[in-house]
Amino acid sequence: MSKELTSRKEDYSKWYNELVIKAGLAEHSAVRGCMVIKPYGFAIWEKMKAVLDARFKATGHVNAAFPLFIPKSFLSKEADHVEGFAKECAVVTHYRLKNAEDGSGVVVDPEARLEEELIVRPTSETIIWNTYKNWIQSYRDLPILINQWANVVRWEMRTRLFLRTAEFFWQEGHTAHATSEEANDEALLMLNEYANFMEQYMAVPVIKGRKTENERFAGAVETYTTESLMQDGKALQMGTSHFLGQNFAKAFDVQFQKKDGGLDYVWATSWGVSTRLMGALIMAHSDDDGLILPPKLAPIQVGIVPIYKTDEQAAAINEKVDEITKALAAEGITTKYDDDDSKRPGFKFAQFEMQGVPVRLGLGPRDLQNGTIEVARRDTKEKSSQSLDGIVDYVKNLLDEIQENIYNRAFEHRAAHTSTVDNYEDFKSVIKDKGGFVKVKWCGSNELEDKIKDETKATIRCILMDDESEGKCFYSGEAATQTVLFAKAY
RNA sequence: CGGGGUGUAGCGCAGUCCGGUUAGCGCAUCUGCUUUGGGAGCAGAGGGCCGCAGGUUCGAAUCCUGCCACCCCGACCA
Known part of the structure; x- marks a missing residue:
């Protein structure tokens, strides 16, 4: 494997594919269209999840889990919905295998055909509204504000790591309300939560808007969206929030007793962001040397590289680094000390850069002598020598500055385009x-x-x-x- | 599903046209020594159902037939 990435200028698409692999974020699996998210990539997703999950809870939502399988008949209850998803559903038809008679392995047991076929959820509106029907009788049961973190399957023709895969991970919020206005407010509330997260944490500026009828979610009355612009000038839809009106309530006959008497259908929303956000994060900021991650989502915020010739020097550096690491940890800053003796410093520099680690510290004998340390920032690749005293405050401020800088850079790029x-x-x-x-x-x-x-x-x-x-x-x-x-x- | 392409070591490839020693190269891996402020050097070592199944032949990675998988380009999509 070559050490260098194809440049963005030469082939943006190739650059992206190589970057995802070489930064250790994800790779293709044995299953067509499905990816393996590797530990480093998953660590970023976990950080995103943690922030979003906290925001969902702070706005009154709770988590729950609904089945992976949906009876085929459910999907067809909402006309637009079935039309939108039918063409990309994986279908479970059997529940048992058996040994092949010719000894060639296992085959599907034709005796074990399911009475009603199950589809693997492409999204969960139908199974959820079938469930909500049992939970809702009166206005007192409303609102229901539920989110689920799940994987879904959409049988895509052409896939790309993170941006479009046959299986992907996401969260889907599904809420039920007594009035149209309340449901629409909910959809807008979550749109704003998404936009804030994207801008403040991912450092990706987004434009909030509504989808046209052509682009609207299958089954929605109104789809709100957050749109961003990638470095190659193509747009990426990052998250959507839907006002579903009474479409699913009517399809699943979910009515409630109003306060002033009388029955009405329940008003609904759904909203989601997926592992596609990873693709946006990667494409929005990174350069020809590798990933550039916003400090707030970087699994490793500070990478530290020792430079030494003798064992004595190594010991002295280790001691100092230990001190620095602890001081940074006390401020909630995550570090990785790469003291692997089989790799040389230059290799480690390149490695941290490929992985998008925001700040890199280099410590050698010269530094120990002068009471300094080398600080390199990933976003601009600037290097400087800083005093060891006060290095924690320096790094802390630098992380904030990088977070701001990459946002501004993306903002200016969008303005210019x-x-x-x-x-x-x-x-x-x-x-x-x-x-x-x-x-x-x-x-x-x-x-x-x-x-x-x-x-x-x-x-x-x-x-x-x-x-x-x-x-x-x-x-x-x-x-x-x-x-x-x-x-x-x- | 249409059109094109590729399957040879963990990865990237050569060899296939025109059948013939022990299937080769780079990277990675392992061992040892020297190195270490921007992707180290030397020496040695390990690693292969040549995509799968048939066939032709004294002999097949190479020729023939069938199958499978993946990639790219279109139609569809968060």
Whole structure:
């Protein structure tokens, strides 16, 4: 395996694939389209999970677990929903294997066919609403605010590590409410929680908006989304939050007794983010030397490399590093001391860089003599010599600075790659040559959206929340009803 | 599902056209010595159902037939 990555300029897609492998985040498994998330990659996901889970709980939600399998008939109860997912479902048809008669191994036992086939959940609305039906009789049972952390399966044609895999991990929130307004507020609340997490922890700026009918979740009345822009100018949908109206309540006949008497169907939301966030995190910040992680999500915040010739020097360095590590740990900063004697310092520097460790410390005999330590920051690759006294405060501040810097960098990149146009010629040339988001006035026609997609590959990523609907549609010249962002997307 | 490509050591590949010693190279691994402030050097060692199953042949990684898997490009998607 070569030590270098393909550069982003040369082949962005290849760069991404190699980076995921070489940074030790994930790899392809024996099962087509399914990945193995390796310990280092999973450590990042766990940090994301911990922050999100705490936010869900702080906003009143609780966790629960629903089955992996869903009776096939459930899926078809909501018409749009089945249409959206039917084409990518894994189906369980049998429950037993037996030894092949010719001794060639095991075969499916044809006697063991399931009465009703089960599908592996592509999402859990149906099984959950079938359950909620039993839990809800009165307005006193509402709201229900439940989240589950789970894996789901969507049989994708073409997959890419983290960005699109046949099996992926996510969380799905499913809430039930007495009023339309309350449910819609919930969907917006979670959209904001997502956006805050993405910006404050992942250091990825996002645009909040609504999906067009074409792009909406199958079964939703309204889909809210957080959209980000990657370094290659393509957009990535990071998380979605859906106002489901009464669609699932009606499909599963979930009614409740209102306070003032009378029955009504329950109002619903669902919202989710997946391991796709890993893909966004990787693509948003990293460079040709490897991963760049935001300090708040980096499993290792500070990597430490000893430089020595003699055993005496090594012993003295070990002692000093031990001191520093403990002082950093006391401030809640995670470190990794790479004292592997079989590797040379240069190799370790490159390794920490590939893994995106935000800050690297180098300590050698010269430093011990001068009371200094070498500090290298991953985001800018700047190196400096700092006094050993006060190194903890220095590192602490530096981590904050890196977190801020990579956010600002991503923000500026997005600003530089967001164009506003008012005619189709300009639109086509921007999409083709520059990429990024293209902001336009829009008349709201589904057919036009499809046509533009066919011609340019660009789709409407979102309808801006605070849209001023003045002016004319950039394509049809009709009165514009909204402002939208187009982009080529992942 | 259509079109193209690839299966040879843990990884990346050569060899296949035109059959013929013991199947080779780089990286990685192991042992030893020298090294260590930006991906170390030398010496030695281990590691192969040549994707699978048939066939042709004195002889098959190489030729023929069938199958399987994976990758890329399209249609579909968080």
